[in-house]
Amino acid sequence: MALIATPARRRMVMIVLLLLAVLGGFIRKFAAPASTLHDVGTLLLVLWLPAVGNLIAYLIRRIPRRPQPAPELPRAVFPAGSAFTPHLQARLEAIGALPAQHADCLLLVAGQAFTARLSAPMAQALAAPQPQPIELLRPAAALPRLAPGTAFHLLVGTTAVATGRVEDAAANSLLP
Structure with a gap:
């Protein structure tokens, strides 16, 4: 035994x-x-x-240990040189300093983030008349969460630069 x-x-x-x-x-x-x-x-x-x-x-x-930081996941990006295809329109309002050259961003909705891009660099898009067209990297996953009227935060990296509200979510017919 x-x-x-x-x-x-x-x-x-x-x-x-x-x-x-x-x-x-x-x-x-x-x-x-x-x-x-x-x-x-x-x-x-x-x-x-x-x-x-x-x-x-x-x-x-x-002794309690500090939680390990989440590993940095490789971020999905739009293919280089791909044409802009808008998936939704949203009213945007700047809340912080705007990066001049970035058009790629994240839409943060209820704890979920979706990779997106604007039709122009961030500073130009927010200065232009509203609403703005937004292209989603994976529209099939994002559009069900982005119904008209949905509020979201616009992030560049980990910094929130704008808030927004979805105006229209019609596929491929939103070119200004």
Whole structure:
């Protein structure tokens, strides 16, 4: 029959090791300095080392760890040189500093992000008359979540640069 290590048995072993170490300390205290009994006391006193090591390991396991950051996933991008095909129109309102050259962005809706792009660089698109056409990288996945009237945040990287509201979601017929 195999001996199974349980927390209760580990605690019992720890208590026994600590009691033997205390006994070794008493023996060393009262034994003659160069005697065999003094050496046995020293040996028993050394038994506290693995017990304290186990105690320290136990306490370290109890320290809460910071969660690991989510791995950076490769971001899907529009194919280079592909034609702009609008999938929806939305009214946009800038809320932060606008990156001048970026047309690619993320639409954040209720905790889900969809890769999108505007017909012009971000600063120009937000300065132009509203509503603006937006192309979605995966329209089949995004359009069911972007019904007319849906509010969203427009992100460039991890920075929110605008808020928006979907005006119309008609496939391929939204060119200005």
